[in-house]
Structures are given as C-alpha cells and as structure tokens.
Amino acid sequence: MADLTNKERMKIQKHHMPEQDPLERAKNFLEVNLGYDTATAIEEAQRCIQCKNKPCVEGCPVRVDIPGFIKQIELGNFKEAAAILKKDNALPAVCGRVCPQEEQCEMVCTVGKKNAPVAIGYLERWAADWERKNIGLQKPELKPKTGKKVAIVGGGPAGLSCAGDLIQMGHDVVVFEALHEIGGVLMYGIPEFRLPKVIVQAEVDGLREMGVEFRTNQVIGMTDTVDELLKEYDAVFLGVGAGLPYFLNIPGEHLNGIYSANEYLTRVNLMKAYDFPNSDTPMFNVMGKSVAVFGGGNTAMDAVRTSLRLGAKKAMIIYRRTEKEMPARVEEIKHAKEEGVEFFLLHAPIEFYGDEEGWLKGVKVQEMELGEPDASGRRRPVPIEGAIKDIPIEVAVVAIGNGSNPIISKTTPDLKVNKWGNILVDEKTMKTNKKGVFAGGDIVTGGATVILAMGAGRTAAAAIDEYLKNPDVWLEEKKEEVTN
Amino acid sequence: MNKIIEARFLAPDVKLFRIEAPKIAEKRKPGQFIILRVHKNGERIPLTIADSSTEDGTITIIVQGIGKTTKHLNTLEAGGEIIDLVGPLGKPSHIENFGTAVSIGGGVGTAIAYPTAKALKEAGNHVISIIGGRTKEFVILEDEMKAVCDEVYPTTDDGSYGFHGFVTQKLQQLLDEGRKIDFVLAIGPIPMMKAVADVTRPYGIKTVVSLNPIMVDGTGMCGGCRALVDDKVVFVCVDGPEFDAHKVDFSVLTKRNRMYLSQEKQSVEEFEHKCKLDAKIKEVANG
Ligand SMILES: Cc1cc2nc3c(=O)[nH]c(=O)nc-3n(C[C@H](O)[C@H](O)[C@H](O)COP(=O)(O)OP(=O)(O)OC[C@H]3O[C@@H](n4cnc5c(N)ncnc54)[C@H](O)[C@@H]3O)c2cc1C
Ligand SMILES: Cc1cc2nc3c(=O)[nH]c(=O)nc-3n(C[C@H](O)[C@H](O)[C@H](O)COP(=O)(O)OP(=O)(O)OC[C@H]3O[C@@H](n4cnc5c(N)ncnc54)[C@H](O)[C@@H]3O)c2cc1C
Ligand code: SF4
Ligand code: SF4
Ligand code: FES
Numbered sequence: 001m002a003d004l005t006n007k008e009r010m011k012i013q014k015h016h017m018p019e020q021d022p023l024e025r026a027k028n029f030l031e032v033n034l035g036y037d038t039a040t041a042i043e044e045a046q047r048c049i050q051c052k053n054k055p056c057v058e059g060c061p062v063r064v065d066i067p068g069f070i071k072q073i074e075l076g077n078f079k080e081a082a083a084i085l086k087k088d089n090a091l092p093a094v095c096g097r098v099c100p101q102e103e104q105c106e107m108v109c110t111v112g113k114k115n116a117p118v119a120i121g122y123l124e125r126w127a128a129d130w131e132r133k134n135i136g137l138q139k140p141e142l143k144p145k146t147g148k149k150v151a152i153v154g155g156g157p158a159g160l161s162c163a164g165d166l167i168q169m170g171h172d173v174v175v176f177e178a179l180h181e182i183g184g185v186l187m188y189g190i191p192e193f194r195l196p197k198v199i200v201q202a203e204v205d206g207l208r209e210m211g212v213e214f215r216t217n218q219v220i221g222m223t224d225t226v227d228e229l230l231k232e233y234d235a236v237f238l239g240v241g242a243g244l245p246y247f248l249n250i251p252g253e254h255l256n257g258i259y260s261a262n263e264y265l266t267r268v269n270l271m272k273a274y275d276f277p278n279s280d281t282p283m284f285n286v287m288g289k290s291v292a293v294f295g296g297g298n299t300a301m302d303a304v305r306t307s308l309r310l311g312a313k314k315a316m317i318i319y320r321r322t323e324k325e326m327p328a329r330v331e332e333i334k335h336a337k338e339e340g341v342e343f344f345l346l347h348a349p350i351e352f353y354g355d356e357e358g359w360l361k362g363v364k365v366q367e368m369e370l371g372e373p374d375a376s377g378r379r380r381p382v383p384i385e386g387a388i389k390d391i392p393i394e395v396a397v398v399a400i401g402n403g404s405n406p407i408i409s410k411t412t413p414d415l416k417v418n419k420w421g422n423i424l425v426d427e428k429t430m431k432t433n434k435k436g437v438f439a440g441g442d443i444v445t446g447g448a449t450v451i452l453a454m455g456a457g458r459t460a461a462a463a464i465d466e467y468l469k470n471p472d473v474w475l476e477e478k479k480e481e482v483t484n
Numbered sequence: 485m486n487k488i489i490e491a492r493f494l495a496p497d498v499k500l501f502r503i504e505a506p507k508i509a510e511k512r513k514p515g516q517f518i519i520l521r522v523h524k525n526g527e528r529i530p531l532t533i534a535d536s537s538t539e540d541g542t543i544t545i546i547v548q549g550i551g552k553t554t555k556h557l558n559t560l561e562a563g564g565e566i567i568d569l570v571g572p573l574g575k576p577s578h579i580e581n582f583g584t585a586v587s588i589g590g591g592v593g594t595a596i597a598y599p600t601a602k603a604l605k606e607a608g609n610h611v612i613s614i615i616g617g618r619t620k621e622f623v624i625l626e627d628e629m630k631a632v633c634d635e636v637y638p639t640t641d642d643g644s645y646g647f648h649g650f651v652t653q654k655l656q657q658l659l660d661e662g663r664k665i666d667f668v669l670a671i672g673p674i675p676m677m678k679a680v681a682d683v684t685r686p687y688g689i690k691t692v693v694s695l696n697p698i699m700v701d702g703t704g705m706c707g708g709c710r711a712l713v714d715d716k717v718v719f720v721c722v723d724g725p726e727f728d729a730h731k732v733d734f735s736v737l738t739k740r741n742r743m744y745l746s747q748e749k750q751s752v753e754e755f756e757h758k759c760k761l762d763a764k765i766k767e768v769a770n771g
Contacts, residue, residue, distance in 0.1 A: 178703050180521060180528075180568040217570035219703055223507055243705035247717065254712055254736050256743045263706035271700070272525060277754055280527040280552055281700075282747035358739030405704050407722070 006049045014116035015044045022338035026308045029192045029274065032335055033097070033122075041126045045074035048118045051110050056120060059108040062455040064088045066105060066120055073127060082131035083138065085124060090161040090458065093132060093199045094186060095451050096125025098298075100329045104451075132199070137206040143170035148468045151176060151233040153220045153408070156184020158239030158441025158453040158460075160203065163212045165461030171468065173211070174233070176218040181270060184241055186450070188270035189262070191302050193309065194332075197269075221411035226437060234471075235436045235464045238423060239457060242442035244403040248294060252352030253398075257284055257360035261299045261399035268306055284395055287311035292318050292363060292391060294349055295399035296326035301333065303397040304341050315341050316391070320348040320368055320381050346370070346381060350388070352396065362392040402447050412437075422446055429463035430456055435474050438464055486569040489542055491562045494624045495617070497549040498592055499558045500534075506541030508533070508571045514599035515577030515694070515726055518545065519702040521568040522556050529553045530699045530721070532596040533572060546595030546624070552751040559759070573702045574725050581608040582667035582690070586658070587633070588651050588680055590616045590672025594625050596694055597671045602632040609667070610634050614654050616672065620645035652679045665689055670729060674738050681729035691729035695720045697740060712736045 018034040019025070025032050036044060048070040056066045065084050072081035085092040099105075101121040109117035131137060148171045152159045155177035163173045181187050183200045208214060220226060220240075229236050245260035247253055259267075264283075267273040271281035291307040293300050296319040307315040317336070319326060322345050326333060337343070346368040354360050367387035370379040404421035416424045416433040423432055423439040430438045440456025442448055467474060490502035508518060517532045535544040549555040560566075577600040587601035594615045605611045613633040617623035623638045623645055630636045638646030639654050647654045651672070659665065668691040670680035677693040684691045697709040697720050704722040711720050712733035718724060 178570070179701065180570075217568050219570060219573065222572055223511065223570070243703070245705070245707045247707065247710075249717075253717070254710065254740065256740060260707040263700060263708040266700055266706055271527070275525075276747060277751050279525040280751060282527075282744040282751070284743070285747070357742075358736070407703060 004046060009047055009049050010111055010115055012043065012047045014047070014119055015040050015122075017119070017122055019335075022335075022340070025193065026305070026339040029309055031196050032193050035129060036122060036126050038130075041073055041123060042076065044119050044123055045070045047111055047115075048074070049110060055108040055110060056105045056118075059105045061104065061449075061451050062088045062458070064092075064105070064124070069127060070118065070120070070123055073123060078127060078130045079135060079138070081127040085127055086138075086140070089124075089451075090164045090454055091157060091203055091450070092124050093128035094157070094195060094203070095454070096121050096123075096128055097195050098190060098329075098449075099451050100449065102330050132202055137202060139206070139210060140168050142168055142210060145172070146170040146468065148172065148234045149174070149232070150464060150468075151229045151236045152239065153226075153229075153236065154178075154184060154239035154241055154441070154443075155182035155204075155214065155216075156239055156241050156441060156453060157186060157450045158241075158443075158457040159184070159237065160207065161454040161457035162237045162239060162440070162461045162464075163457075164207055164210070165458055166464060167207065167210045167212050169461070169465045171465070172213075174213045174215060176220050176224070176229075177214065177216050178219040179270065180216050182214050182216065184239075188266045189299065189302070191265065191269055191306055193305065194302065219407065221407040226408065226412040226415070226434075230436055234468055235438065237430075237457070237460050237464065238408060238432075238437065238439040238443060239441045239453070240405060240408055240443045241453075242402040242404050242447045244405045245398070246401050246403060247398055248349055248400065250349055250351055252354060252360075254358075255352050255354040255360040256358050257354075257394050258352060258396045258398065259284075261293075261295070261303045261397050262402070264303050264397045265299070265306065268310070274310060286395055288313050289394040290314040290316070290392060291395040291397065292316045292393045293397040293399055294318050295401070296321065296323075296328060297399065297401070298328045298332055299401075300397075300399035301328045301336050303399050305332075305336055305339060307395070307397070308339055308341065312395070316344055316393075317341060318344045318347050318349060318363075318365060318391075320346065321378070322346060322370070325378055344391075348381070348383070360394055360396060362390050363396060364388055364390055402442075404443055404446070408443075420446065428459070429466075430460035431463060431467075431474070436467070436471070486566045488560055488562050488564045488566065489540070491560060491564075494546065495622050497555075497558065498546060498595075498622075498624055499549070500544060500546045501557075501560070502542045502544050503566060503569065504541060505543045505569055505571075506538075508569070509536040509541050509543050510538050512536055512543065512572035513576030514579065514603040516572035516574050517702075517725065518543070518569055518571030519573060519699065520557075520566050520570070522553060522560070523567060526556075526567070527553050528568075528700055528702070530573070530696075530702060532599070532694075534595045534598050546592060548592035551748050552755045555752065555755060570702065574721060575723070577603060577669075577726055578692075579603045579607050583609065584612065584663070584665050585609040585667040585669065586612045586614065586655065586665055588614045588616070588655060588668065588670040588672070588676075589625075590651055590670075590676040591618075591622060592624070593670075593672030593676070593694075594629070597669055598625055598628060598632075600669055601629065604667075604669070605632050605634070612658070612665075613637070614639060614651045616640070616651035616676070617645075618642070650679070651676065652683050655680065655683055659683070659687060668692070668729075669694075674734055674741070677729065677732075678734040681732070681734075685730055692726050693729040693732060694725045695727060695732065695737060696725070697737060698743065711740070
C-alpha cells in the first residue's frame with residue numbers, strides 16, 4: 001500500500017458511511033451510523049496523502065495529529081492509531097461522531113480540493129471504537145501522587161477532559177455533578193441514535209478506574225459553594241455548561257405541549273421517558289401528533305428526529321433564516337431530511353394558541369424574506385407583510401439556544417462574568433479572576449461544541465498543574481495586569 | 485445513597501422520613517427543597533425539607549402518597565435507602581419580623597409551611613397557624629406547630645375536629661374579629677392557595693404561596709417548572725418556590741400540573757396492581 005502514489009490516493013472515492021435505512025431508523029433509537037468495517041477503514045485511510053503542511057491539523061481545535069493516526073490505520077496498527085488520537089483528544093469516540101468536521105478538520109483537507117475530503121471524523125470514530133471493542137480503553141501511565149486535590153464542577157466534556165489530564169498528572173480529582181448521571185450534554189442532550197450512551201459510560205468508567213472520584217447530586221452553589229470547595233481543594237475547575245434555556249417570549253408559551261429542548265431531550269435521554277411506564281418519567285404522548293421544533297442547530301435536529309422516533313405523525317423544523325445559516329452539522333440536516341422531517345425555512349413563530357384546558361393547538365408563523373446583511377454579514381430575515389399562517393401542532397419544542405445558568409455566579413459574587421453571565425477567563429490558562437479557580441467549556445464561550453469544551457478542559461488542566469506547583473504565580477500575574 | 489433513619493405515618497398516606505444527608509442538613513434554610521429518586525428508573529420529584537438536625541446529620545421530609553413515586557416512597561422503611569437525593573434547592577423563605585404572621589397549611593402543605601412558620605416565630609413574629617385537613621385524621625403536625633407558634637387552629641372540612649370549615653373560612657373569621665394580620669403564608673392544594681389569595685387581596689395583606697409545578701432537574705436547566713407570576717415567566721425551582729400570592733396566575737399552574745394526568749394514572753394503577761400481586765404472592769408463600 002505504501003506503493004500507492006498520491007495521484008492514486010486522490011482518485012479513491014470517499015467511503016460511504018453505512019447507516020440504518022432512513023424509514024427504519026426513524027422508528028428506533030439505535031445509532032444511525034453503523035461505522036466502517038476494518039477493510040473500509042483501511043481503504044479510507046489510504047485516501048490521506050500525508051501532507052507535509054498538515055492543514056487538517058490546523059483545522060482541528062485541539063490539533064489532533066490527523067495524518068499520524070490515519071497512517072497507523074492504513075498500516076493496520078490500530079492500537080497505535082487510538083493512542084495517537086488520545087494524546088490530543090480525550091474523547092475521540094465522541095468527537096468522531098459529533099464534531100462539525102465539515103467546518104473544521106475536513107474543511108481544509110487537501111484531498112477535499114479535488115475530491116471529497118478524507119473522512120477524518122469517521123476514521124477517528126472507527127479507531128476509538130476499535131480500541132473500546134477489541135482491547136478495552138487503554139489506561140495511560142499515571143504520574144506519582146502529588147498530594148494535591150482538585151475539584152471539578154460539572155461532568156460534561158470540559159470537566160471530564162480536565163479530570164482525565166489531572167489524574168494522569170498525579171493529582172487527586174473529585175468531579176461534582178448536579179444531576180444523577182455523569183456526562184453533561186453527552187448524557188442528557190445528545191440522543192442515543194447519534195451518540196450511544198455506552199460510549200460515554202465507558203469513558204467515565206475509564207476515568208473512575210484511573211482514580212477520579214465522581215460525586216453526583218451535588219449542585220455547587222447550593223450543596224457547597226465555590227469558596228467552600230476552595231477550603232478543601234487546592235484548585236477548582238468550573239465546567240458547568242450553558243444550561244439555561246431561552247424561550248421565544250411570545251404569547252402562549254406556557255401552554256401544555258410546549259417544551260424547551262433541554263426538557264424534551266432530558267426527559268427522553270436522561271430520564272428514559274421513551275420507555276414509559278417501565279421508566280417512571282412521563283412525557284407528552286407524541287404518537288400520531290404534529291410536532292414543531294423551533295431553531296436550526298444540532299439541538300433542534302436532535303429534538304425533531306427524537307419526535308419521529310416517539311411516533312410523531314408530522315415533525316417540522318421552523319427556522320427564521322435559510323438552510324445555509326443553520327448551525328447544525330450538515331450530516332444531521334441530511335439525516336433529518338431523509339427521515340422525513342419537514343423544513344419550514346424563513347418562518348418565525350409569533351404566537352402559540354391553545355384550547356380552554358390549556359393544551360397547545362397550533363402556532364401562528366410569520367413568513368420572512370432575506371433583507372440587507374447585518375453586522376455578522378448574514379442577510380437578515382425581515383417579515384413579509386401580511387404573510388402569516390397557522391400551523392396546527394400539538395407539541396412545540398423551543399431549541400433556540402441556552403444562556404448561562406447563574407447558580408455559580410450568584411453564589412460566588414467575586415467571580416467576574418460578562419453581561420450574559422459567561423465566566424471571564426484568560427484564554428491561555430483558563431484562569432478566572434479568582435485565585436485557584438479555572439473555568440472552561442460552554443460556561444465561558446456560551447453554547448459551543450464538544451471539542452472546544454474538551455480543549456478548554458485540557459488547557460485548564462495544564463495551567464492547574466503549573467499553578468499547583470507554584471500557587472504564588474497567580475498573584476504576580478495579577479500584579480502585572482494591574483501595573484500594565 | 486442516603487440512609488433512611490426513621491419512617492412513620494402521620495396520617496393516612498402521609499409519611500414522615502428522617503434521612504441521612506449531613507451536608508444538606510447543614511446547609512438548608514426554611515423554604516428549600518430536595519429532589520429525590522427512589523429507584524434507577526425513577527422519576528425525580530421535589531419535596532420540601534420540613535426539618536433538619538445538624539447533630540445527627542439528618543433531614544426530615546413529609547410525603548403525601550398521591551402518585552407512583554410518592555406511593556413507592558411511602559413503602560420504604562427505616563434502614564432503607566434513597567438512591568439519589570440532591571439539595572438544598574430553591575430560594576429560602578424571606579423571613580422578617582412582619583408583626584403578626586399567619587401560616588396556613590392544607591393537608592401535606594402544613595409540613596411545607598412548618599419550617600417557615602418556625603423561622604417566622606424565631607424572627608419575632610406573633611405566629612398563628614391554621615392547619616387544615618379533610619377530616620380529623622388528616623390534620624398533621626399539630627403538636628409540632630403548637631411548639632413553635634403562638635396560636636394553632638386545626639380545621640376540618642367535615643367538622644370532625646377543630647374549626648368546622650375550610651382554612652380560608654377560619655382566616656376570614658380572624659379578619660372579621662378585627663385581628664391585625666401583617667403577613668400570610670399559604671401552602672397546600674392550588675385551589676386553597678388561590679382562595680387564600682382572594683381572601684387577603686382586599687385587605688392588602690402581603691401573602692406568600694409556595695408553588696408546586698412539575699419539575700425535572702431543579703436547577704434552572706429545563707424550564708419545565710415555569711409559571712406565570714406578574715405576567716412574567718419564572719422558573720419556580722430557582723426563582724421560587726415562594727411567590728407573591730396576589731401575582732401568581734393559578735389557572736396556568738393548575739393546567740400545567742395536569743399535563744401528565746393520563747400517564748400518571750396509568751403509572752399508579754400499574755404500581756398498585758403490582759403491590760397487590762406482591763402481597764398475594766407473599767400470602768400464598770406464607771401459606
Ligand atoms: C442537544 C444538543 C446537541 C448538541 N450537539 C452537538 C454536536 O453534535 N456537536 C458538538 O460538538 N456539540 C454539540 N452540542 C454542544 C455540546 O454538547 C456542548 O458544547 C458541550 O457539551 C459543552 O460541554 P461542557 O462540559 O462545557 O458543558 P455540559 O456538557 O453542559 O456539562 C456541564 C455539566 O455541569 C453540570 N452542572 C451545571 N451546573 C452545575 C453546578 N452548579 N454544580 C454541579 N454541576 C453542575 C451539568 O449538569 C452538566 O452535567 C450539542 C448540545 C446540545 C444541547
Ligand atoms: C417545591 C416543591 C415542594 C414540594 N414539597 C412537597 C412535600 O413536602 N410533600 C409532598 O408530599 N409533596 C410535595 N410536593 C409535591 C410532590 O413533588 C408531588 O406530589 C410529587 O411530585 C408527585 O409525584 P408522584 O409520582 O407521586 O405523583 P404523580 O403521578 O406525578 O402525580 C399524581 C397527582 O399529583 C399531581 N401532581 C403532579 N406533580 C405535582 C406537584 N409537583 N405538586 C402537586 N401535585 C402534583 C398530578 O397532577 C396528579 O394528579 C412539592 C412540590 C414542589 C414543586
Ligand atoms: S477532534 Fe474533531 S475537529 Fe479534531 S480531528 Fe477529530 S473530528 Fe476533526
Ligand atoms: S489534509 Fe487531508 S490529506 Fe492532508 S494530511 Fe490531512 S487528512 Fe491527510
Ligand atoms: S425544574 Fe428544570 S428548570 Fe426548574
């Protein structure tokens with residue numbers, strides 16, 4: 001295979017990801033993408049021409065050694081491929097599935113200029129899955145214990161990756177999580193059909209085996225405050241996510257049948273309401289009903305596709321811009337369409353209406369057209385006068401984003417946040433203004449991506465390690481900042 | 485895992501639990517609640533912390549068995565365990581010396597009002613407690629309330645004990661007698677809280693109610709607990725649970741609490757059927 005020329009490699013067509021039949025899968029919660037088999041993975045790996053300048057690596061927020069791991073797949077050294085991935089990415093089985101690759105690593109892949117880009121995400125997922133299924137997650141070497149203790153607040157990707165690095169550095173790590181399960185959005189938000197929960201659980205189990213202690217049912221700010229943690233721990237990392245759902249703020253939003261995406265997805269994923277009454281948590285019986293989901297991101301796609309799986313007769317996306325502006329991963333939009341989701345683009349909801357008993361009956365929507373570009377350069381949707389229609393629905397899911405949950409900032413008044421409640425940090429170290437306290441992930445950036453949250457957790461871990469060796473540096477840096 | 489230290493019935497279907505939870509016992513303030521689950525496929529349900537002891541690190545909850553989860557909970561005994569327990573959640577009650585404060589509890593609402601009534605007394609108020617029940621056996625915590633209040637009036641719908649009538653009628657009687665009342669706390673079924681609000685509104689008496697919407701996380705993450713107060717959306721788990729009774733839209737709350745009625749019915753029927761079967765099997769096994 002080493003004898004393949006670059007020209008030959010560039011001619012190989014991208015390997016299709018085997019997936020469940022759209023009409024079949026729209027009725028079950030099993031994973032949509034089935035994954036490459038070994039032969040296909042090797043053939044896909046052959047498409048990489050091992051660029052010297054590695055543009056793909058630059059495109060990846062955590063700089064995964066992409067040609068490095070792909071070469072090992074091509075050579076059949078799968079264990080090595082997984083090891084290379086994990087040097088930079090603590091959760092490759094997750095990121096391979098949920099990263100917006102088309103905007104990151106794959107967007108700048110050289111092969112992509114003439115042909116489809118190398119399927120970096122699919123290969124990443126394949127290598128990580130191979131490890132988990134064939135040899136079990138490999139444990140990295142742990143450095144000798146330092147005797148230092150770090151508290152991680154929040155068990156999402158930011159917290160987990162920070163915990164993983166710190167435990168390897170020899171520190172004691174305790175993760176405090178508000179919910180009864182670890183994983184953050186990976187557990188309660190992203191559905192099983194896109195990210196099987198066994199993958200998240202395997203990662204969490206791996207961390208536990210390495211010595212990370214998990215304490216669920218702990219709402220920091222309420223059960224313990226950040227200041228109380230600081231008395232017991234040498235440093236604190238805040239990775240509490242962006243868990244405060246925005247609503248549309250239009251009339252009728254209290255009607256029964258209207259959910260935030262967080263509630264809708266939490267009921268289904270975390271509380272397993274799809275399995276009612278075997279699971280105690282109920283949810284609105286979506287079977288045979290019409291569901292409208294408002295928004296165009298991954299969350300909206302997850303909610304609308306979940307609705308189909310719950311038996312909805314009609315599942316719609318209602319979005320006020322066009323498909324081009326949709327923040328969702330391209331693959332999710334494609335999958336949603338194949339499964340029969342209807343798209344109402346350039347439509348904005350203006351009012352929900354219901355019956356006497358308070359049940360949702362429909363939504364009034366305003367048709368929009370694209371006007372002048374706004375500050376972000378996107379053409380702004382403007383209402384077409386008089387173009388208002390009624391769409392009868394029984395269920396509505398609002399998926400227009402999340403703000404930052406104020407529990408931590410309210411109970412830690414000396415922690416600096418911006419006007420949206422995002423914690424302010426020094427981006428190189430994830431240090432907050434409060435000594436010994438670091439933060440990263442969605443609570444800093446606002447709703448973003450798994451890979452960015454994970455990257456932030458790792459940056460913080462490195463800075464925490466430095467800080468624990470020399471806690472006085474914080475003060476010196478602060479002084480500098482003041483004199484500058 | 486939180487161990488149950490004590491479990492006993494106070495009234496039919498109303499059970500008191502003392503549960504090991506040292507951190508929560510140390511932290512909690514009157515008006516706050518916990519969320520718990522009773523088994524691994526269980527629902528998360530909110531319950532008020534009725535009392536706590538930092539000495540033995542326990543919290544007390546008082547539960548009315550009305551649906552699957554609360555009925556399941558009420559089958560647990562001392563020595564048993566609660567798999568998930570999180571708290572304290574919600575804002576503590578606003579406590580100050582108002583002068584004369586009336587605490588009104590309907591049914592299990594008395595348990596929810598108890599810690600706040602106690603705190604109002606400690607803050608120097610003259611505290612009058614009205615505790616309502618359908619019949620005598622549903623009047624709970626009378627002795628506990630007597631220990632922390634200046635005046636206690638039990639009421640029953642059928643007159644089998646104490647004042648014959650609704651709690652609102654007792655409140656109206658006090659007002660008609662010309663008693664100066666500066667503050668009212670009303671906790672119980674929604675129609676009762678609404679009725680109290682209607683009684684005190686013309687007098688302009690500051691009135692607070694504790695809302696009981698359906699919750700999931702209890703941390704402000706899902707928005708399922710939203711209610712309309714003063715025409716604005718609030719998340720009861722973090723902005724409440726206590727609100728100005730004269731500003732609450734009770735009709736929205738009532739309708740939202742009916743959201744899962746048919747599922748709840750199915751759930752409890754299956755649970756009770758299973759309980760009966762289990763009892764039968766035991767009976768047969770024991771010959
Ligand atoms: C439905 C959905 C689909 C998504 N799809 C994608 C996708 O396809 N690709 C992608 O890259 N990104 C996706 N995202 C975004 C991505 O999931 C987030 O950016 C990422 O999870 C952020 O990680 P985090 O660790 O910062 O926060 P989170 O994952 O939100 O985790 C934070 C954790 O902290 C806990 N917590 C909060 N407050 C406290 C407290 N006070 N005390 C203790 N614990 C607390 C929370 O319960 C939670 O478990 C999606 C998001 C959603 C909601
Ligand atoms: C902040 C807060 C504090 C509470 N404190 C207590 C307490 O100290 N003791 C106590 O016994 N109960 C308390 N409750 C009510 C308790 O949470 C519910 O009774 C419980 O969730 C019902 O669960 P279930 O599965 O047993 O019944 P379900 O099957 O869920 O419900 C059975 C019936 O109760 C109604 N219902 C459902 N949810 C609620 C609710 N949240 N409040 C009232 N009715 C409801 C349903 O409409 C249905 O008619 C509190 C609720 C809140 C929000
Ligand atoms: S982590 Fe995401 S962006 Fe980076 S290589 Fe993997 S799939 Fe691409
Ligand atoms: S840019 Fe594409 S072809 Fe080049 S090294 Fe990266 S993955 Fe391989
Ligand atoms: S219970 Fe979820 S926001 Fe209040």
